Structure formats: C-alpha cells, structure tokens
Amino acid sequence: xxxxxxxxxxxxxxxxxxxxxxxxxxxxxxxxxxxxxxxxxxxxxxxxxxxxxxxxxxxxxxxxxxxxxxxxxxxxxxxxxxxxxxxxxxxxxxxxxxxxxxxxxxxxxxxxxxxxxxxxxxxxxxxxxxxxxxxxxxxxxxxxxxxxxxxxxxxxxxxxxxxxxxxxxxxxxxxxxxxxxxxxxxxxxxxxxxxxxxxxxxxxxxxxxxxxxxxxxxxxxxxxxxxxxxxxxxxxxxxxxxxxxxxxxxxxxxxxxxxxxxxxxxxxxxxxxxxxxxxxxxxxxxxxxxxxxxxxxxxxxxxxxxxxxxxxxxxxxxxxxxxxxxxxxxxxxxxxxxxxxxxxxxxxxxxxxxxxxxxxxxxxxxxxxxxxxxxxxxxxxxxxxxxxx
Amino acid sequence: xxxxxxxxxxxxxxxxxxxxxxxxxxxxxxxxxxxxxxxxxxxxxxxxxxxxxxxxxxxxxxxxxxxxxxxxxxxxxxxxxxxxxxxxxxxxxxxxxxxxxxxxxxxxxxxxxxxxxxxxxxxxxxxxxxxxxxxxxxxxxxxxxxxxxxxxxxxxxxxxxxxxxxxxxxxxxxxxxxxxxxxxxxxxxxxxxxxxxxxxxxxxxxxxxxxxxxxxxxxxxxxxxxxxxxxxxxxxxxxxxxxxxxxxxxxxxxxxxxxxxxxxxxxxxxxxxxxxxxxxxxxxxxxxxxxxxxxxxxxxxxxxxxxxxxxxxxxxxxxxxxxxxxxxxxxxxxxxxxxxxxxxxxxxxxxxxxxxxxxxxxxxxxxxxxxxxxxxxxxxxxxxxxxxxxxxxxxxxxxxxxxxxxxxxxxxxxxxxxxxxxxxxxxxxxxxxxxxxxxxxxxxxxxxxxxxxxxxxxxxxxxxxxxxxxxxxxxxxxxxxxxxxxxxxxxxxxxxxxxx
Numbered sequence: 001x002x003x004x005x006x007x008x009x010x011x012x013x014x015x016x017x018x019x020x021x022x023x024x025x026x027x028x029x030x031x032x033x034x035x036x037x038x039x040x041x042x043x044x045x046x047x048x049x050x051x052x053x054x055x056x057x058x059x060x061x062x063x064x065x066x067x068x069x070x071x072x073x074x075x076x077x078x079x080x081x082x083x084x085x086x087x088x089x090x091x092x093x094x095x096x097x098x099x100x101x102x103x104x105x106x107x108x109x110x111x112x113x114x115x116x117x118x119x120x121x122x123x124x125x126x127x128x129x130x131x132x133x134x135x136x137x138x139x140x141x142x143x144x145x146x147x148x149x150x151x152x153x154x155x156x157x158x159x160x161x162x163x164x165x166x167x168x169x170x171x172x173x174x175x176x177x178x179x180x181x182x183x184x185x186x187x188x189x190x191x192x193x194x195x196x197x198x199x200x201x202x203x204x205x206x207x208x209x210x211x212x213x214x215x216x217x218x219x220x221x222x223x224x225x226x227x228x229x230x231x232x233x234x235x236x237x238x239x240x241x242x243x244x245x246x247x248x249x250x251x252x253x254x255x256x257x258x259x260x261x262x263x264x265x266x267x268x269x270x271x272x273x274x275x276x277x278x279x280x281x282x283x284x285x286x287x288x289x290x291x292x293x294x295x296x297x298x299x300x301x302x303x304x305x306x307x308x309x310x311x312x313x314x315x316x317x318x319x320x321x322x323x324x325x326x327x328x329x330x331x332x333x334x335x336x337x338x339x340x341x342x343x344x345x346x347x348x349x350x351x352x353x354x355x356x357x358x359x360x361x362x363x364x365x366x367x368x369x370x371x372x373x374x375x376x377x378x379x380x381x382x383x384x385x386x387x388x389x
Numbered sequence: 390x391x392x393x394x395x396x397x398x399x400x401x402x403x404x405x406x407x408x409x410x411x412x413x414x415x416x417x418x419x420x421x422x423x424x425x426x427x428x429x430x431x432x433x434x435x436x437x438x439x440x441x442x443x444x445x446x447x448x449x450x451x452x453x454x455x456x457x458x459x460x461x462x463x464x465x466x467x468x469x470x471x472x473x474x475x476x477x478x479x480x481x482x483x484x485x486x487x488x489x490x491x492x493x494x495x496x497x498x499x500x501x502x503x504x505x506x507x508x509x510x511x512x513x514x515x516x517x518x519x520x521x522x523x524x525x526x527x528x529x530x531x532x533x534x535x536x537x538x539x540x541x542x543x544x545x546x547x548x549x550x551x552x553x554x555x556x557x558x559x560x561x562x563x564x565x566x567x568x569x570x571x572x573x574x575x576x577x578x579x580x581x582x583x584x585x586x587x588x589x590x591x592x593x594x595x596x597x598x599x600x601x602x603x604x605x606x607x608x609x610x611x612x613x614x615x616x617x618x619x620x621x622x623x624x625x626x627x628x629x630x631x632x633x634x635x636x637x638x639x640x641x642x643x644x645x646x647x648x649x650x651x652x653x654x655x656x657x658x659x660x661x662x663x664x665x666x667x668x669x670x671x672x673x674x675x676x677x678x679x680x681x682x683x684x685x686x687x688x689x690x691x692x693x694x695x696x697x698x699x700x701x702x703x704x705x706x707x708x709x710x711x712x713x714x715x716x717x718x719x720x721x722x723x724x725x726x727x728x729x730x731x732x733x734x735x736x737x738x739x740x741x742x743x744x745x746x747x748x749x750x751x752x753x754x755x756x757x758x759x760x761x762x763x764x765x766x767x768x769x770x771x772x773x774x775x776x777x778x779x780x781x782x783x784x785x786x787x788x789x790x791x792x793x794x795x796x797x798x799x800x801x802x803x804x805x806x807x808x809x810x811x812x813x814x815x816x817x818x819x820x821x822x823x824x825x826x827x828x829x830x831x832x833x834x835x836x837x838x839x840x841x842x843x844x845x846x847x848x849x850x851x852x853x854x855x856x857x858x859x860x861x862x863x864x865x866x867x868x869x870x871x872x873x874x875x876x877x878x879x880x881x882x883x884x885x886x887x888x889x
Contacts, residue, residue: 049752118580120754121590165761177764187769190776195864195884199710200668204760205768205884206864212765262752264565264577314573315565320580350595 039150040370041298043241043285044168044255047278049262050119052271053307053324054342056092057106061085064344072267072312083337091275094283095327102335103286104327105387109339109356111323115306117350119262119320123305127167129360129379140363140378141253142172148373150174150252155218156211158253159244161237167255173207176215180240181222181247188216218249227288230280234258238281242288245298252371261304265315278302282329289331296331299370299388303359310344311351322352326362332389361385404437404703410856413440415708416697418860418889419665420444421506423721426851441697445690447505448544454502457495457533459488464530468612488529493737493747496536500720501729511543511689512536513716514664516747519554519586520755521563523748531559531615532748547657547687548648551586555640556617558610564753567609571625574602581753582644587653593632600629604643654683658692665693666702667710668759674699709860709888712762715743717889718771722778722881725858727847728839735835738828743770763887775881777836779843779874844874859885 055072059065060079079087082099098104114132116122125132129140138146145157158169160177169175178184191212197203222243229239237256244251258278263270282300289295307324323342340356347353364375364382369389375382408416413432417424432440470481500509516539523532535557542550554560555578561567569575579602583593607624610617629638631646638646647653658679662670678695685691701707713721719740723729730736740747744767750756843849851857854877855867863883867876880886 116590117595118584118590119752120584160764162766165757166764177766179766184765184769187773190769190772190882192865197864197884198706198861199888201710201712201760201888202861202864202884205712205763205887208763208765208768209884212769215765264575265568311573313575314570315568315575317565317575319576350599 038250039154039252041245041251041294042253042366042370043245043298043300044253045278045282045300045302046167046255046257047261047302047304047324048123048257048259049304050122050306050308050320051261051274051302051304051324052263052267052318053108053321054310055267055271056089056275057108057325058087058089059085059341059344060087062344068311068344070312071316072318086337086341089272089275091272092279094279095329098283098286098329099335103331103333104329104335105333105338106325106327106336107338107357107362107385107387108325108341109323109353110303110326110359110362111306111353111355111357112359113355115322115352115355117306117320117322119305123167126303126305126359127170129363129382131380138171139166139168141168142170142175144367144371144373144378145172145174145252147377148371151250153218153249154251155247155249156215156251158255159251161240161244161254161256162233169253169255174211174214176211178240180236181219181243184212185216185219185221188212191216218247220247220249223292225288225291227284227291229284229288230277232277234277234281235284238285239288242285242292245289245294246292263308263317264313264319265317267312267317282327286329299328299330299333299366301328301362301366302326303362307353309351310342310347310353322348323355328387330388334387334389336387338385338387357385358382404698406436407434408437408440409433411708412437412703414857415703415860416440416444417506418721419702419711420697421510421721421724422500422717423723423725424857425725425727425847426857429857437698437703441694444507444697445544445694447507448690449503449505449508450541450543450545452499452537452540453504454495454499457488457491457529459491459529460533464528464615466613466615467528482527485527485529489523489527489532489748490734490737492529492533492536494733495533496747497716497720497733497736500716501723501733506724507693508540508543510717511693512540513714514661515539515543515550517750517755517758518660519550519560520750520753521557521559521748522750522752526559526562528615531562535559542689544689544693547682547689548644551582551644551648552641554586555582555605555644556608558615558617561608561610561617566605569602569606569608570620570623571603571606574599574606574625576602578602578605583647585754587647587656588650589652589656592650592652592656597631600631601643603627603629604631604638605640608640648687651679651683654687655679658682658696661692662696663759665696666699667707671699671701674701709885711889712759713887713889714756714758714762715740715745715767715771716747718743718887719774722775723839725848726778726841728778728841730835730838732835732838735832735839738832738835739774742828742832743767743774768887771887772882774836775886777833778839778841779878779881842874843877844872846874846877849873849877855880859883860888861885 055074058074058079060076066073074089078090080090080093080096081087088095095104112132116125116132127139128136130136141158150157156176157172157174160166160169162179166175166177191209193210193213195206197206223246225242229235241254241256244254258274260274285300289298303326304324306321308318308321313319342353360379360382363379365384365388367373367375367378368384410429410433413429414424417428417432435443465481470478473481503509521535526532538553538557564578564581565575566578576598579598583598584590603625607620609620609623626637628635631638631643634646658675659670662675678692681695682692696702719736737747744762745756848854848857855863858880863880863885865883867879
C-alpha cells in the first residue's frame with residue numbers, strides 16, 4: 001500500500017460515519033415515564049448580582065448597622081418595621097400585606113461553608129447545589145426531576161423565563177427557555193424533531209430542538225389576566241410566569257430573574273429601584289395566582305449567589321459578601337422569621353457574616369415538603385425547614 | 390512497531406499534503422466569520438503550515454475603515470450631565486444610544502469587509518475576555534477607544550493588552566476602579582483581573598485580591614477629557630503583599646507579578662483553545678501551546694499558530710464540534726451569501742436578539758458561549774433569522790408601524806423597502822418589552838433589505854453547497870434532485886448550520 005492510497009483509505013473511513021449518522025432519523029422517544037400525580041409549582045426568583053441583604057431586611061435596632069453603614073444605612077424612621085428589631089427596605093411596601101397575612105417567610109443568613117466570593121463560581125454552587133470545592137454539571141432541579149420525573153403529560157419539568165443560562169435546570173431533558181408563550185409558539189413551527197448528532201455540540205442542538213417540539217404541543221398561548229403587572233423586564237417575566245402557571249398541561253418549576261444587584265458603587269438609588277420592582281412584581285404575581293386559583297399550589301422563593309459585605313465601601317456601595325435573607329411566599333407558606341438574625345459583632349477575616357442556614361436546607365424544604373422528593377438523593381445533604389406547611 | 394509506523398505514516402505526510410476543500414473550510418470557519426466558496430478554493434491547495442501562516446500573515450493592528458463619524462465630535466462627559474436640564478439629559482442618553490448603535494454597525498462592517506477576518510475574531514475574543522458593557526459605560530467614544538486597543542493587540546502581545554486595559558477609561562469605569570481610593574478600596578477590578586482576565590478562579594487568595602486592590606487605587610479617569618488620569622491622592626502607596634511578595638507595589642508591578650505566574654499562560658491558552666479548537670482541550674497539546682505562549686513572552690500570534698497546527702485542530706472527529714456565536718452566525722451568513730446592505734443596524738439587532746449584543750456582554754465574565762448559546766429561545770431565533778433572509782417577501786413589509794412612529798413609519802411595502810430604517814430610535818423611552826418588540830420589528834423589517842434569492846445566491850453556485858455550508862453532513866439529508874435554491878434553504882435550516 002503506498003502512502004497516498006493509504007491516506008485515501010483513512011480519509012474514506014473517517015468520512016463514512018458522517019454519511020451513516022446523517023441518515024439516521026429516528027426521533028428520540030421519551031416513552032416509559034410513569035404516571036405520577038400532578039405536581040405543585042415552584043417559582044424561583046434569582047436576584048442576580050448578589051442582593052444587599054442588610055438593606056433589604058434591616059436590623060434597624062442594631063447600633064453596629066449604623067457604624068458599618070454611616071452613609072448607606074437606611075434611616076430608622078424610613079424602615080418598614082415588621083418586628084421589634086427588624087424591618088423591610090421602604091421600597092418593599094408591597095410585601096408588608098403578605099407579611100401580615102402570614103404568607104411571607106423570611107429565611108435569614110442563607111449561605112454555605114467556605115463561601116466563594118466570585119459571582120460566577122458562587123452561582124454555580126447554588127445552581128448545582130454543590131459543596132464549595134465540588135464541581136457538578138447538572139442543576140439541582142435537573143437532578144430532582146431525573147430522580148422523580150414529572151407526569152408524562154406535563155408541558156415541561158421546568159421553564160426558564162428569558163434567554164439567559166438554564167441555571168438550576170441545566171442538563172434537564174425536559175426544560176425549555178422562553179420569553180413568552182405566544183412568541184415561543186409562533187417560532188416553534190421552525191423546529192423539527194429527530195436526528196442524531198455525532199459531536200456533543202450537535203447533540204445539544206438536537207436535544208433543544210426536540211424539546212421545543214415536545215413542549216410546543218402542550219403549551220397554550222398566554223392567558224390574559226385581570227391582574228395588572230408592572231412594566232419593565234421583571235414585570236414581563238412575572239406576567240409570563242403567571243401565564244405558565246395557568247397552562248393546562250403542567251409545569252413543575254419556573255425560574256425568573258431580576259438583574260442588577262451587583263451594587264459596588266452608588267448603591268442607594270439603584271437598590272431602591274430594584275426592590276421596588278421586586279416588591280411590585282411579587283405582589284402582582286400573588287394577585288395573578290389568586291385570580292387563577294393557584295395560590296395554594298404555588299410557592300415563590302428568591303435566591304442569589306451571595307449577599308453583600310456588611311461594611312460599605314468608599315464608593316457608596318458594597319462589595320461581595322456571603323449570606324443574605326431570602327423571601328418565600330405562597331398560600332401554604334408559614335409566614336415569619338426563620339434562620340438567624342445577622343450577628344454584626346461576629347464577622348470573618350473578610351468582614352463577612354457566617355451562614356446560619358445552609359442553602360441546601362433551604363432547597364431540601366422545597367424538595368421534601370412541596371414535591372415529596374427525598375432531598376438526600378438530590379442534594380447529598382439537607383434537612384427540610386419549617387417554613388412550608 | 391507496525392502501529393507506530395502506520396501512525397507516523399498517517400500523521401507526518403498529512404501535515405504536508407494540501408488541506409483540500411474540507412480542510413480549508415474548517416480552517417477558515419474557525420478563524421473567520423463564515424466561509425465563501427472562492428476563498429475556500431484558494432486555500433485548498435496549501436498545506437497546513439502554509440494555510441495557517443497565510444491566515445496569520447494577514448493580521449492587522451488597525452481597522453480598514455476610518456473611525457466612526459461621531460468620534461470627530463467630543464463626548465459630553467458624565468460630570469457635565471448633572472448640570473443639564475431634564476430634556477438635555479434625555480438627549481444625552483439618546484445620543485449615547487444612537488452612537489452605540491453606530492459603533493456596533495461600524496464594527497460589524499469591519500468584520501464584513503476586513504481582509505483579515507481573524508483580526509476581528511480575535512478582537513471579538515478579547516472584547517469577550519475583557520468584557521466591558523455599554524450599559525454602564527454609556528459613552529460610545531470610550532467603547533470605541535477600547536475597541537482600538539483590543540484590535541491593536543488582538544494578535545499582538547497579551548502583556549501589553551493587560552497593561553493597556555487596566556488603564557483603559559471604559560474598563561476603569563466599568564469595574565469601578567475610577568472611584569477606588571485608599572482606605573476602603575473597591576475590590577471589583579482586583580478580583581476580576583485575577584479571576585477572569587489572567588489566572589482563573591482559585592489560583593489566588595482573598596488576601597491577594599485585597600492587597601492588589603490597594604495597588605490599583607489612583608488609576609482613574611479625567612472628568613473632562615475622559616482620558617486615563619492618575620490620582621495620587623487616591624493611591625495607597627503603602628507596602629502590599631501579593632503572592633507572598635512584599636513591596637510598595639503600584640498597579641503595573643502587580644500586573645507583572647500576575648504575568649510571572651505560569652497559570653496566566655495556561656489560562657489564556659485554554660480559553661483560546663475553546664474558542665478555536667474544541668470544547669475540551671487535549672492536555673498535552675494545550676501544555677505545549679501554553680509553553681510557546683510563555684516562551685514568546687505572551688505574543689499572541691505564536692500561541693494561535695500552535696493551536697491551529699495542533700493535531701486536535703485537524704482531527705476529522707473535531708469538525709463541527711463548536712457552536713457558532715450569534716455574531717459569527719449573522720456576519721458569517723452575510724459573507725457566505727455575499728449580502729452587503731447599506732445599513733448594518735438590522736444585523737446588530739439580530740445578533741442582540743440571538744443573545745450577543747455587541748458592546749453589551751451580560752456581565753464581566755462575557756458571554757458564556759459554547760452550548761449556552763443554544764436554548765429554545767435562541768435556537769428558534771437563529772432559525773428565524775436565516776428563514777427571513779430567504780423569505781423576505783412582501784409579507785415582511787406588512788408589519789404594522791410601531792405606535793409611536795405614527796403614519797411616517799409607514800406600513801406601505803414600497804416605502805419600507807426604499808427606507809427600511811427610520812431615523813434615530815427613541816427606544817430608550819420605552820419599556821424593555823416595548824424595546825425588545827421594537828428591536829424585533831426593526832430587525833424583521835430591516836432584514837427585508839437583506840433578502841437574497843436562494844437560487845441565484847453565492848452559495849448556490851458552489852460546486853457542492855453542502856460542503857460549503859455545513860462542517861459535517863446534514864442531520865436531515867436533503868432530498869435527491871432538489872433545486873439549488875431549495876437545497877440551500879434546507880441546509881441553512883439544518884442543525885449542523887449552527888456549527889463550525
């Protein structure tokens with residue numbers, strides 16, 4: 001065999017599979033899903049950038065708060081006081097009625113051991129529910145739905161609203177991202193199911209395309225609500241979440257995002273505007289869910305990569321911190337304070353707070369109490385808390 | 390022994406043989422924006438080294454075009470804006486938005502027209518690496534000046550680029566260093582320069598960041614000219630300890646300490662591997678490339694050359710293993726089909742809607758890229774984009790005018806085609822959803838002016854349109870004997886068209 005002949009043979013052999021896989025057109029089947037009872041809905045709200053917890057749930061009676069934040073602290077008189085020692089930022093007025101109705105739980109000091117202060121690494125830890133030094137590929141909701149698939153007639157396990165990354169649903173086979181149901185259905189006619197890919201990139205493309213086709217068959221155009229939603233990107237995301245909650249074919253989890261919490265400089269105006277959007281958005285979501293009779297079968301929960309540092313910086317802002325309080329609201333929520341009030345007398349070497357609640361306990365509560373999925377299998381650790389009935 | 394002989398026989402001569410049509414297509418699609426049939430044919434007779442050296446030999450340090458027109462007028466600095474009336478402030482915002490759009494169009498034009506697509510691909514790579522967003526910087530003049538710096542060192546020297554970007558006004562504003570002062574320095578830049586720009590997460594301590602942040606204090610921006618400005622009063626001149634070394638370090642010295650770490654070369658080489666070669670680096674070949682990079686004192690060209698001549702780069706199973714970014718898809722499609730419209734604003738909107746708004750990366754980490762380019766929203770958007778190009782008939786022109794455009798915007802198809810792009814967009818006054826819808830509409834309308842006839846398009850004239858348009862065989866094979874136009878439409882709708 002001379003060299004050129006040999007090369008031709010190698011090339012031909014290398015090319016052969018290209019033709020072969022191109023001809024395989026079997027649609028990927030998703031048979032064999034067990035019949036399961038309908039599932040309650042969890043709406044996750046990501047506060048992207050790391051929300052400043054101390055100016056959200058304010059320890060107004062703590063002198064150290066004033067010392068750490070001489071310029072940035074919220075005036076005591078302006079705080080919306082909900083306990084003897086703590087209150088909400090004035091822009092969160094719309095959450096006070098929920099607190100009074102005992103439908104708002106505030107979980108304080110949520111974080112994890114050996115916190116990482118990088119946005120990107122820390123949100124990865126939260127999205128995959130890994131340990132601080134552990135690298136996992138799949139999102140925690142993807143693992144939950146792999147362990148316990150949603151009913152076969154569901155439109156999707158989960159939906160990411162907006163075009164950002166898949167976050168906690170990364171790697172989930174039955175997850176889609178969309179901006180609104182109308183737009184999704186209008187565009188879905190361009191997708192076709194089937195095909196097999198040789199490279200990982202092509203397999204990913206085909207997986208997404210197949211999921212589009214499967215979900216579009218079970219998704220209705222968005223419902224028109226009597227409830228009015230706030231304007232702006234977050235208001236639109238809230239409207240889409242409500243429309244998905246109203247879809248006849250079920251959806252188990254929805255993730256919406258409020259961007260812009262990375263307030264290193266000139267924080268006050270920016271943060272107030274963000275919290276106004278959050279308060280108005282969550283309050284209108286409650287109204288919409290009540291309108292469609294889903295308030296008792298839906299729980300809404302916030303999360304973020306971290307909180308911010310207790311001491312303000314020289315730019316009238318705050319740098320990356322560790323823990324933050326998170327809000328859980330819904331008809332089955334047992335309102336009140338959970339976790340522990342931030343202890344501003346005990347900061348670590350970076351000037352940050354230690355966590356009082358491991359975020360995997362926070363997640364375990366939704367898995368166990370909301371969906372009856374054993375947390376151990378999904379999270380490796382985590383014990384359900386009391387804030388859900 | 391026999392296996393070794395066969396391996397040598399396979400590996401050695403292959404590198405010296407002509408790369409052929411498929412090899413040329415592979416190299417050009419990885420180092421440019423899409424491919425055209427004439428350039429693929431021009432490269433197919435070269436061997437690997439000749440082909441790679443020709444691509445590198447065309448590298449530029451400046452754009453082909455003159456600067457955008459707005460650069461001839463000075464920017465209104467932030468400091469003056471406070472004194473403006475409400476209307477003037479609004480006009481300032483609108484002006485910034487409009488100039489930002491003009492800069493995007495200018496850059497897209499450069500990508501289309503440059504004789505060195507690799508220069509623009511690398512400029513885009515560094516834009517994504519040293520991500521800086523118009524959302525915060527706002528003034529287009531600063532973004533243009535940064536773009537000039539990125540292009541100058543795109544295939545130049547990484548050390549020079551790192552020093553340059555640390556003193557770049559847009560970056561100083563974006564990561565808050567302009568305001569950082571001794572006493573309580575802002576850690577934003579110090580953190581990202583180590584985590585994202587040079588070493589990678591976990592290859593430094595929190596203490597290194599705190600100390601480096603002190604060294605970066607004082608690097609600021611002149612309030613009037615918006616040039617780089619050093620503020621000695623802000624600077625912390627005390628002793629710092631970074632990576633175990635102690636001294637009264639200034640910013641430049643800390644950067645040199647970072648560049649002295651071997652992790653920096655490895656980090657950049659690995660990131661560039663994923664941009665040019667494959668999603669998962671081969672450890673041995675990557676280590677060799679990183680060594681080349683270090684030995685050349687961070688010259689970019691030898692690194693790119695090492696990556697493009699790696700065995701993995703040319704391996705057959707690696708064809709189509711990367712996903713094209715939205716800008717690559719949009720500009721690449723325009724190059725492949727020889728689309729040269731007078732306005733590139735619809736192209737700018739299209740890439741933004743597909744997830745890559747030039748000059749406005751989502752955050753300082755840049756666009757995550759890879760498989761994250763593709764979810765159900767963006768995949769459908771991509772399919773729509775190509776479909777529109779070939780179906781831009783009167784249906785497109787019948788889109789109703791936006792409410793605030795009044796009768797002037799026109800629903801008249803004829804008027805639309807002659808004037809597809811009404812003047813400056815008052816998008817800033819609108820809610821995000823309205824803005825998004827308006828962007829969508831304008832893209833749809835604008836793309837009508839990009840319409841190509843699939844039958845007579847440049848790609849349809851290629852000897853084998855499938856080998857030109859797709860890096861691997863179509864997932865759904867085209868029917869036998871279809872016409873050229875239908876074949877082209879079929880191929881660009883195939884999932885493999887999203888790959889490079």
